[in-house]
Amino acid sequence: MADVSKFKKTTSRRLGPPPSIEDASKNLSAPEIAPSPVIADKSFQPDAAIRRRDGRSMRRTGRTVNFATRVSQEFDERLRNIAEQQGLMLVEVMEQALTAYEKELASI
Secondary structure (H helix, E strand, C coil), X not given: CCCCHHHHHHHCCCCCCXXXXXXXXXXXXXXXXXXXCCCCCCCCCCCCCCCCCCHHHXXXXXXXXXXXXXXXXXXXXXXXXXXXXXXXXXXXXXXXXXXXXXXXXXXX
């Protein structure tokens, strides 16, 4: 088994004693000098084509309420097939289905 007793002695004093006040740096009492501000060229306009679009903002739908439910495997497959065929999100298929159901109820 390794002898670890030497580690305990060296780890507590790795850095040694602090320097005396005379040997310490005087930078704490010196005034702070901030760099001068860089003035940007106001005429520079980034190209609109160069700007990158955030993928999350492109997919933003404004829907903020979570709606979690359990469905059968068959229902999930049917819903996903319709969404894929129509190029829609699952929630859009469900919204259209609810609208159609409400119209059907109103006609009864």
